[in-house]
Amino acid sequence: MNTYPQLLFKNRKPGETTFLDGFRKTGGYEGLATALKDLSPADVRETVKNSGLRGRGGAGFPTGMKWSFFPCDQKGEKYLVCNCDEMEPGTYKDRILLEADPHQLVEGMIIAAYAMQIPVGYIFIRYAYAQATRNLLQAIAEAEQANLLGRNILGSGFDFELHVHPSAGRYICGEETALLNGLEGKRPNPRSKPPFPAVKGLFSKPTTVNNVETLATVPHIITGGVDWFKKLAANPEGAGTKLFGLSGHLQRTECFELPIGISVRQVVEEYGGGVWKGRKFKACLPGGASTPYLRSEHLDVALDFGPLEKVGSRLGTAGVTVFDETTCMVSATLNLNKFFARESCGWCTPCRDGLPYVSWLLEKIESGHGTMDDIENLRGQMHNINGRSFCALAMGAMGPIDGLLRLFEEELIDHVKKGKCPFK
């Protein structure tokens, strides 16, 4: 029983989608009305900055800071892009949100656009999210009808038009500059940064790219206020609630809205119902495929950005994937690495050629043909691959490798010594 305050999941009902009438009944679009009537764009930006909201797409960049880079007062073409290319393995929260309550994103985007004085927005949505796409198209049509989108929104003089752009696959499209290239109809290779999107983004114009959940949180910060939002967290340095998508070896693999800073233990035991099949917790990914593993000594760590960074991991997308004691961590890491290797866009050599090489090393060790030299070679590849490309895909791929070497080195050595996988 989830007794924590529900912001994003306020209207969530199993098997149903809330559209405009239902959304308004529970206070929907009051945040927008307040922002347009009582707050200047600078006030909204200040509020979001003070709230401590950090990006919910994986990187956790402070949202207020990102918005402060944007040339709000510049005239001409400017864009707000919502990144709905959710494809980080273990992550499905944005889909759940949009299948339940699409107007949250729409309202969040209008407020964000007002804050940064942006006239045009896009929602870049992955191919596989067909129902969410239909929901958003319906919500946008409703909002246009109700003078919540388009010209002179609610008589404020602010204009904002919103478009949905469905994609056609590939994980790299979730990288913000690859996404922008994809949106422009170019081959979605990432761009070398700088320049950053705030300077030269969509169609080379100033652009802010934010995640679905980040934008959907904005109306709640406006209506509830900064202090209220901060106090929702379970830990002193955290702010707000977070959608946690559970997966892997748990009794219950569902998506819950919980306070940021809740412990791994509480998520696993209370909300996940504990490890499945009466087995024991061995490891977990706290926030999606690119976040280094946690072990049982980390069960009491707070699921928040800062605390996880302190233990060598990251909150990422808060997709918590649990592994039980029968899991071979070398095998799990190989699966993760093969994902990243296949999803490389191919542009930069350290990623395109480095990741398959790491897969080869892991395969060699997992199949029992590895040597101690191979383990050292694996460690060396982290240095060769990390931070040497246009984007962070390869760096993310090194997350599991880092976790494996740091926390499960014994398992690697065991494979080498035994000449086979000890778990088979």
Add this chain to the structure above:
Amino acid sequence: MSELLPQEQIAAFKAKASSVAHPMEMVVDVLRAIQTENGWVSDEGVELAAEILGTSPLKVEEIATFYDKIYREPVGRLVIHVCDSICCWSRGGEEVATYLQDKLGIHLGGTTSDGMFTLLPSCCLGACGEAPAMMIGLTTYGNLNPERIDEILEQKRQELKP
């Protein structure tokens, strides 16, 4: 060029392309429309898209060959994408992929001899809470096991009957 898209749809796309500042933004929409109509995007499809958007076939080909959900080879009447990412892997995804290959009598990448199904791997489908999962067309099915897979495939066969 044989009719890859209805004439009215081509006209509508062309009208939109000539009215917007950045027609190439429409390239994925056009390719998906051609694929919806024909099952896949042929060389003629690439040329048609280029003509609609006022660009070169090479510029369209750059896009068409990047996305794993745009098929540049003929496919069966339905494409099954089976997830092989970590959450599905942790809950029997490999066994699901093996079962599908055995049941359909094809390897990953193949098409059944009756032309019904093409089987391809996919990265994470965003159904991690219902792992293991597969996507057929644009519908995702989770909590898979052999019985459920049999049911789904049979249902699809029934739906495709003339």
